[in-house]
Amino acid sequence: MIQRIAILGTGLLGTSVGLALRASGFSGSISGWNRSKAGAEQALAMRAIDSIALDAIEAARQADITLLAVPIYATLDLMEQLSTILTPSQLLTDVGSTKGQITAAAARLYNKPDRAAFLPGHPMAGKERGGAELGDANLFRNAVWLFTDDPSAQRSATGAALVQAWRELIVQMGSRTIDIDPARHDEMVAWVSHLPQFTATALSALLEEEVGDAPELKDVGGRALREMTRLGASPFSMWRDIAATNTAAIEKALLALEQRLTYLRENLREPALRQEFEQANKFRSGS
Known part of the structure; x- marks a missing residue:
């Protein structure tokens, strides 16, 4: 079902997700965008992504699932920009370390019959330093991946299926998932x-x-x-x-x-x- 994944932000977490997806057997395409071209090139050299996207918005437009792996305010900004561009048959998700503002923005901008799905997520994994060069396919193994999803979200059938598929991919990466209230x-x-x-x-x-x-x-x-x-x-x-x-x-x-x-x-x-x-x-x- 999932053929194209876009990773916006190929730092430590974004690159590690790409590597973990490949290690878990994901065979679809993975594109990557990064504010610093060097970070995207490093992720490409490590085979965490298949191609470098020159434009974040266009990369998300072409993907089934887009992962926001950028700082929180950049995540909120991209959520605003993508809310009227993505379709109900697409999923946007994130790895932000705080979830209050992101989950509130998701309720306002996404998860409606005419909007794309959004799944707020936070893997409890990382390192003291960032950067694509520190990407690790095993970073999420035996880690907890938290979700602060709204149980009343009204998604399209495709959006709901993509949410379930993404959750399954995370489990295949070796993580255990937990649902929790954002506050x-x-x-x-x-x-x-x-x-x-x-x-x-x-x-x-x-x-x-x-x-x-x-x-x-x-x-x-x-x-x-x-x-x-x-x-x-x-x-x-x-x-x-x-x-x-x-x-x-x-x-x-x-x-x-x-x-x-x-x-x-x-x-x-x-x-x-x-x-x-x-x-x-x-x-x-x-x-």
């Missing part, structure tokens, strides 16, 4: 994804100020330092839109962490410190 999604990822990132960013920035001119101290840190600051290598371009579109939930999580750190600081010589370690060990033993 709950954004609240949850603020705790399990965004808070770790901003914590690592703050710690890495602090260490750069404190020991950045003393390289030997970085060596002293060893594995603990490397593990705690790995996410500090993430570029601002990957996280700017996330911070702007999930601000309230991230603020709540950061405030809770600030309060917890204050509690630790005030109890460094008290029995409560043992309780914190026991609580932390309990969480780790169950993860």
Whole structure:
């Protein structure tokens, strides 16, 4: 049924999707568009895509399924542009890390009898750095792919069939799918994804100020330092839109962490410190 897939954004996730599709046996055509030509050329060289699209809108127009693998605000912009161009027999989907605004835009612009289908998605997989060169066919294996679909969506028969077909392709890539309310999604990822990132960013920035001119101290840190600051290598371009579109939930999580750190600081010589370690060990033993 699916013969043509367009991937708009051949960075880490877009390129990895192309590679995973091929590894799972998808035999249709895959075109790729990227704002940076070098990124598209890299994806082509890695055989994640079959051809480079020079125009994002035209690539989507010719595809059965179009995957938006670009930052969140770029996703919202493309959703607007494509809403009156795509037909009810086409599907648009995404990999955005926050889902509130994207799901609301989908309800406004798509999933109507005379519009294309839209399936909001978010694979819980990635790396601290981006770029097509880091694309990995196994990136989504044993990962969870979240969907914040509207159960009341009114799609055409073809659109509904494409949604089901895309879900099946994701399972073939090795992922497990979960459906979740968009507000709950954004609240949850603020705790399990965004808070770790901003914590690592703050710690890495602090260490750069404190020991950045003393390289030997970085060596002293060893594995603990490397593990705690790995996410500090993430570029601002990957996280700017996330911070702007999930601000309230991230603020709540950061405030809770600030309060917890204050509690630790005030109890460094008290029995409560043992309780914190026991609580932390309990969480780790169950993860």
